[in-house]
Amino acid sequence: MTTAKQPTEIKDLPTPKGHLLLGHLPEFHKTANKHQVLERWVEECGELYRIHFAGMKLIVSANPQLNHKVLKLRPEKFRRLSKMAEIIEEMGVLSVFNAEGETWRRHRIPIARALNARRIRTFHPVLRAKTGSILKKLSDRAATGEKVAVQEEFMLFTIDVTTSIAFGYEMDMINQQQDEFQDHLKTIFPMINERISAPLPVWRVFKQEKDRKLETSLKVIEGIVHRFINEARERIKKQPELRENPTNLLESLLVDKEAHNFSDKDIYSNVFTMLLAGEDTTSNSISWAVFYLAQHPDLVRKIREEAIAVYNGEDVAPSQEHLSRLVYTHAVVQEALRIKPTSPQLYLESNEEVVLENLRIPKNTRIILQNKVAQTEAQYFTRPHEFLPERWLESECPVHQNHSPDLVKTFGAGPRFCPGKYLAINEMLILLSALCKQFDFRLAVDPQEVNEQFEFTMYPENLWIEFTPVGNDVPSAV
Numbered sequence: 001m002t003t004a005k006q007p008t009e010i011k012d013l014p015t016p017k018g019h020l021l022l023g024h025l026p027e028f029h030k031t032a033n034k035h036q037v038l039e040r041w042v043e044e045c046g047e048l049y050r051i052h053f054a055g056m057k058l059i060v061s062a063n064p065q066l067n068h069k070v071l072k073l074r075p076e077k078f079r080r081l082s083k084m085a086e087i088i089e090e091m092g093v094l095s096v097f098n099a100e101g102e103t104w105r106r107h108r109i110p111i112a113r114a115l116n117a118r119r120i121r122t123f124h125p126v127l128r129a130k131t132g133s134i135l136k137k138l139s140d141r142a143a144t145g146e147k148v149a150v151q152e153e154f155m156l157f158t159i160d161v162t163t164s165i166a167f168g169y170e171m172d173m174i175n176q177q178q179d180e181f182q183d184h185l186k187t188i189f190p191m192i193n194e195r196i197s198a199p200l201p202v203w204r205v206f207k208q209e210k211d212r213k214l215e216t217s218l219k220v221i222e223g224i225v226h227r228f229i230n231e232a233r234e235r236i237k238k239q240p241e242l243r244e245n246p247t248n249l250l251e252s253l254l255v256d257k258e259a260h261n262f263s264d265k266d267i268y269s270n271v272f273t274m275l276l277a278g279e280d281t282t283s284n285s286i287s288w289a290v291f292y293l294a295q296h297p298d299l300v301r302k303i304r305e306e307a308i309a310v311y312n313g314e315d316v317a318p319s320q321e322h323l324s325r326l327v328y329t330h331a332v333v334q335e336a337l338r339i340k341p342t343s344p345q346l347y348l349e350s351n352e353e354v355v356l357e358n359l360r361i362p363k364n365t366r367i368i369l370q371n372k373v374a375q376t377e378a379q380y381f382t383r384p385h386e387f388l389p390e391r392w393l394e395s396e397c398p399v400h401q402n403h404s405p406d407l408v409k410t411f412g413a414g415p416r417f418c419p420g421k422y423l424a425i426n427e428m429l430i431l432l433s434a435l436c437k438q439f440d441f442r443l444a445v446d447p448q449e450v451n452e453q454f455e456f457t458m459y460p461e462n463l464w465i466e467f468t469p470v471g472n473d474v475p476s477a478v
């Protein structure tokens with residue numbers, strides 16, 4: 001007779017060295033780069049371990065099988081970390097990102113539809129115009145030989161794209177047009193990061209100047225978005241054809257029958273979330289791709305040749321159909337997303353007791369999923385720390401021994417995977433392809449001086465690039 005193996009209890013997991021009473025809190029909170037602390041502890045303890053913050057217990061898992069199961073078991077058995085959800089909710093936002101259970105489901109369906117692959121096609125003119133705009137700006141910089149802090153520039157690009165796609169608002173941050181809306185967003189985003197990382201919610205008992213400023217900014221943004229909602233309603237009344245082909249996310253939510261029970265507050269919350277979720281994630285991913293491309297001119301040339309072959313005379317991909325033919329560029333995008341996921345870890349909590357991979361996870365257990373670890377491990381990806389887009393091309397893979405695409409969780413997984421994935425990939429494709437077609441570029445700093453920096457998302461700090469315009473004669477790629 002066989003007896004079932006007893007599940008492992010959390011108390012039996014290994015734990016890194018920590019302070020007697022405060023546990024792992026001091027080391028975790030002294031740095032912004034929490035993912036690196038967690039990665040160091042993986043080296044110390046293995047892929048599954050426990051930590052505590054002054055008595056508050058957490059599991060940390062870099063085990064890809066366990067992480068996949070946890071992500072799939074949402075929203076029933078796991079949820080986003082309640083602290084993170086509450087911080088966003090007390091700012092007046094309850095959206096697809098921080099809602100749970102049935103409320104989440106009600107929000108998810110129309111949001112996923114508004115950002116699905118078919119709808120994204122209608123946004124192509126926005127992507128094209130904004131790509132043209134940043135190319136022009138970088139051409140001016142290239143003419144003077146000035147080095148460029150690209151992460152900041154790409155952020156302006158994604159802000160312009162997201163605000164236009166979210167509610168048809170033409171911000172023109174690329175050309176540094178001063179804008180009240182943007183000034184307030186600049187106050188809000190760092191404060192969300194600060195509050196999520198704060199060990200205690202001090203602002204709930206004592207409001208500092210920055211907290212009052214945040215409240216003002218939130219009120220202004222909410223007022224502006226409500227004005228957009230009313231204007232969009234009027235537009236739809238006057239142009240009923242928008243019901244079939246909404247031109248932005250706001251219109252899409254107003255005409256979607258699943259969203260009919262959405263209040264204006266629900267619409268505001270979701271549009272606000274798009275701005276929050278879609279800007280630095282995408283611009284940081286583009287920046288990481290450029291970091292590697294700048295060190296590999298042969299890859300830049302391959303992207304350029306592909307762009308010339310696919311949309312010859314044009315500077316920017318003319319249509320979505322052209323973008324879908326950029327096979328090599330797509331491999332570069334996938335490789336950048338694998339090697340530098342901008343959300344290296346996800347924070348969740350269990351809603352009920354569950355046994356997974358023989359580990360008993362009691363109700364209300366906090367769990368940090370460190371997905372980046374498996375994405376850069378040799379057992380899953382051969383030569384994992386090398387930037388090798390070819391590994392994504394079936395016919396050309398030089399490193400075919402280990403290749404586990406299903407382990408890449410840069411956009412999360414399961415029912416709550418990122419609904420902005422198609423938009424983000426299109427933004428990456430159109431911009432990277434156009435940049436490589438028009439410029440040669442090189443790192444203006446030593447690669448060792450470009451660091452992973454975590455502020456809500458992970459970005460390359462100190463990334464400076466020099467752009468040089470290319471002539472019409474394209475040297476052949478290797």
Ligand code: HEM
Pocket residue numbers: 071096097098108111115162273274275277278279281282285341342343346409410411412413414415416417418419420421423424425
């Ligand atoms: C390269 C760019 C992006 C990356 C790496 C990224 C990554 C992620 C990740 C890791 C999650 C959590 C998924 C999970 O819990 O399983 C997420 C959720 C989400 N993302 Fe993205 N994202 C990107 C771009 C975007 C864009 C452009 C938008 C929208 C304009 C967006 C909207 C959202 C929303 C609404 C959620 C919450 C989904 C839910 O909880 O149901 N993201 N994203």
